[in-house]
Amino acid sequence: MSTATATAARHAEAPARRRAFDWAPARTYIQAVIILIWCLAPFYWMIVTAFRDVGFTFDPTPFFTHVTFDNFITVFDESRGNHFARNLLNSLVVAGVTTIISLIVGVFAAYALARLKFSGKSLVLGFILGASMFPGVALITPLFQLFTNIGWFGSYQALIIPSISFSLPLTVYTLTSFFREMPWELEESARIDGCTQGQAFRKVILPLAAPATFTTAILTFIGAWNEFLIASQLSVDATKTVTVAIASFAGAQPHQEPYTAVMAAGTVVTIPLVILVLIFQRKIVAGLTAGAVK
Incomplete structure (x- = not known):
C-alpha cells in the first residue's frame, strides 16, 4: 500500500474514532453526583423532618409532606x-x-x-x-x-x-x-x-x-x-x-421524644454555617490552596 493510500485510510477512520463516546467525563460526573448525594442526604432528611407534622415523623416519603412550621415555633417557645x-x-x-x-x-x-x-x-x-x-x-x-x-x-x-x-x-x-x-x-x-x-x-x-x-x-x-x-x-x-x-430539648408534648423539634433546631443551627461558607467559599478555597503553587 502506498503512503497516499495509507494516509487516506487513516483519514477515513478518524471520524469513526471521533464518534466513539468518551465515558471518562461521564464517570467523573456520576461519581461526583453519588458523593454529593451521600454527603447531603442526612442534611436533606433533617430539613424534611423539621418541616413535617409530629404525627408523621417517621413517614418514609423522602419529600416535603404534611408541612408545618409548628416545630420552629416549639424550638423558640420558652414556656416549654x-x-x-x-x-x-x-x-x-x-x-x-x-x-x-x-x-x-x-x-x-x-x-x-x-x-x-x-x-x-x-x-x-x-x-x-x-x-x-x-x-x-x-x-x-x-x-x-x-x-x-x-x-x-x-x-x-x-x-x-x-x-x-x-x-x-x-x-x-x-x-x-x-x-x-x-x-x-x-x-x-x-x-x-x-x-x-x-x-x-x-x-x-x-x-x-x-x-x-x-x-x-x-x-x-x-x-x-x-x-x-x-x-x-x-x-x-x-x-x-x-x-x-x-x-x-423539650418538645411540644410531654413524655414524647421531640424528633421534629430537634430537627428544626438542627436546621436553625446549620443554615447560618452553610450560608457563611457559601458566601465566603472563594476566600476559603484561596486560603486552603495558598502556598500550593508558587
Whole structure:
C-alpha cells in the first residue's frame, strides 16, 4: 500500500474514532453526583423532618409532606423550658471570642515559628501539635475541678478557655505552613525601604496572609460552634450552647421524644454555617490552596 493510500485510510477512520463516546467525563460526573448525594442526604432528611407534622415523623416519603412550621415555633417557645434564642447567643459569644483570641495568638505564634530563628523551634511546634491530639474526654474532670475551685464553673470563661486550647493548634499549624511558603524577599524589600520588622509584618505580611487567616477563622469558628463535650459538662442553663440545648430539648408534648423539634433546631443551627461558607467559599478555597503553587 502506498503512503497516499495509507494516509487516506487513516483519514477515513478518524471520524469513526471521533464518534466513539468518551465515558471518562461521564464517570467523573456520576461519581461526583453519588458523593454529593451521600454527603447531603442526612442534611436533606433533617430539613424534611423539621418541616413535617409530629404525627408523621417517621413517614418514609423522602419529600416535603404534611408541612408545618409548628416545630420552629416549639424550638423558640420558652414556656416549654426551651431558651433557644439565648443558647444561640451563647454559642455566638463562645465561638466568636474563641476565634478572635485564637487568631490573635495564632498569627504571632505562626509568624515566629515560620520566620524567626531561635533554638527549639521544631520542639515547640511538636508540642503544639501534640496538644491537639490529646483526648478531650480526659480533660473534663480536671477542668471541672479547676473551674469549680476558682468559681468559674458555668461561666463563659469555662467554655472559651478549653475551646481555645483545642482550636489554637489548628490555627498555629495552618498559618505556620502559609508563612513558610511566603517569599522572604517581600519582607526584606520592606525592611530596605525603611520599615521595622513590626511594620513589615503589619503592612506587608498580614495583608498577604489574609486568605489563609480568613480560612483559619472560618474553620475555628465552625469547630467552636459545634463543640459539645466540654460544653455539656461545664455549662449551666444560663450559658448552654446550642449543641447542649438540642441534646436536652423539650418538645411540644410531654413524655414524647421531640424528633421534629430537634430537627428544626438542627436546621436553625446549620443554615447560618452553610450560608457563611457559601458566601465566603472563594476566600476559603484561596486560603486552603495558598502556598500550593508558587
